[in-house]
Amino acid sequence: MSAVHKSRLGKRSPMGALVCAADGLAEPGHLGTEAGDGAGSPMIGPGCRVKLYPGPRVYVNCCGQECAGVAKQHNHADGEVSVFLPQQGHHAVGSFEEVWTTSAGPPQTSPLPRPVSSNVSMPNGYSSPESVDMDEIMAAMVLTSLSCSPVVQSPPQRDPAAASCEMECAGGELSDSGSSGYWSWDRGNGSPAPSPSIPETDSCLAPAVDEGLDMELEQVLFDEPASRKPKSSGRLAYRCLWPSCGKVLTSVVGMKRHIRTLHLGHSSESEQSRREEDFYYTEIHRELDSAAPAMPCASPPNPPADPGSATPPPSLLSQSAPDRCWQVRSEHLYQTSAPLQVTGSPSASCQWTPSVNVLPSPQTAPFRSRSVSVGEQWIQQQQSASLRPHPASRSPPRGHCTSRRVRGEAKKCRKVYGIERRDQWCTACRWKKACQRFVD
DNA sequence: AGTGCCGGGAT
DNA sequence: ATCCCGGCACT
Known part of the structure; x- marks a missing residue:
């Protein structure tokens, strides 16, 4: 069956993308959480594989009454959730079942319109998750429109594999998802190797924080753009999402300059470059950030490398806008690629070559060189016990060499x-x- | 059996 | 390049 698809992927182009979605990779609405099979049970609580990310406002049962707090840690293994209670001024650690995300009541009784998803690292009391989501969505739309061809400007869709990476790796606030997992305590799902070519994934490494602060502190008082002016100045910082950088500065200007000069390698002040810079840094809360223990990404920083040359990490996904585009724009692949896509896996068609080169940074090169999306790799690993480093080495089980296109559904x-x-x-x-x- | 279409031959 | 068809895969 799958062997037959490959020859038809060309003209039957939507198939690749459909496969991605149909296989459950894309799960709109399940942003930032790892919900279980229950489609309508995004609630935190027992029996629900929801992962709580730091940042969103949550409610706990404190002394018999509901207390609002900010989720800080969720030890998925132990089922304990650490919540910072601003009103009490301390942290509270409680069981997973005692945390809910709406003020209506405990999770068992209050359906959540959206799962805990606003894991953007936001300061305490910054805003509600929903408002953050709107901002993030808008930003994601802009970024997506910049980075992708128009066909991918659909609402952000996430695949669980990508979500798993978000959970493992920090960063990604500027992705189109708008609700990427900043970090998670769930360490049990394989090795959290970051995607080598995705900037956000390495932001979990936060070196050189102090030096950045020292260097840029004076800038906070001056030229702070209104667009990113922190609501509580002095508490916000900006972390470079460039792989193996993680530099934290306290001013947007400094961060942009850092990205522009060090990473992007140009000093252009054009609108285009500014948007690029926006893509490579994220707003962080310094207290939260510093309070956060070692990020799940324990692997060393990965330089941009050819993903095809390395063994694909088990669950490394990121949801940066370009990457997401790849998930969607799978339909033209067969035209631009050769035997790499001709694999038996139904998900192997999820690959494409971006048609728009918006991010002329070195980071983009590995993106385009990907032969199979990470989500596909994830699925393939789920399906096959044997892990093969090169997708091209996979050959579908086929009776003979000839391939026929599957019979079309259309009349x-x-x-x-x-x-x-x-x-x-x-x-x-x-x-x-x-x-x-x-x-x- | 009916259908879709690949591969290849004929022109 | 166009036209046609044998034959295979699939339903």
Whole structure:
């Protein structure tokens, strides 16, 4: 079956993307949480595999009454959630079941319109998760429109594999998801190797914080753009999301300059470059950030490397905007690629070559060189016990070398017009070729 | 059996 | 390049 698909991916281009979605990779609405099978149970609570990210406002049962707090840690293994209670001014550690995300009541009784997802590292009392989400969504839309061709400007969709990376790795606030996991305590899901080519993934490494602070402190008092002016100045910092950088500065200008000069390698002040810079740093809360223990990303910083040359990490996904685009823009792959996509895995078609080069940074090169998306790798690893370093080495189980395209679901000329009106068929149908009029 | 279409031959 | 068809895969 799958062996048959490969030859038809070309004209039946949507298939690749559909496979990604159909396989459950994309799960809109489950942003930032790892919900279980229960589609309508995004609630934190017992029996629900929801992962609570730091940042969102949560409520705990404190002395018999509901107390608002900020989720800080969630030890998924122990089921303990650490919540910072601003009103009490201390942290509270409670069981997973005692935390809910709406003020309506405990999780068992109050359906949550959205799972705990606003894991943007925001300061205490910054805003509600929902408002942050809106900002993030808007930013994501802009970034997506910049980074991708128009076809990918659909609402952000997440695949669980990508979400798993978010959970493992920090950063990603500027992604199109708008609710990427900043970090998580769940360490049990394989090795949290960060994606080597994605800037956000390495931001969990936060070196050189102090030096950045020392260097840029004076700038806080001056040229702070209104767009990113922190609501509680002095508490916000900006972390460079460039891989193996993680520099934290206290001013946007300094951070942008840092990214522009050190990473992007140019000093252009154009709008384009500024947006690029926005993409590579994130706003962090210094107290939260410093209070956060070692990030789950324990692996050393990965330089931008060819993903195909390394063994694919088990669950390393990020959801940066370009990366997301790849998940969606899978349909043209067969045209630009060769045998790499010709694999038996149904997900192997999820690959594409971006048509727009918006991020001329070195980071983008590995992106484009990806042969199989990480989500696909995740699925393939789930499906196959044997892990193969190169997707090209996978060959589908096929009876013979010839490949036929799968029979299309669409009605063909023969069915539409009938054999008696064969003259109205498309040329291909008349010639017994793949129908060109009613393509799948 | 009916259908879609690949591969290849004929023109 | 166009036209056609044998034959295979699939439903």
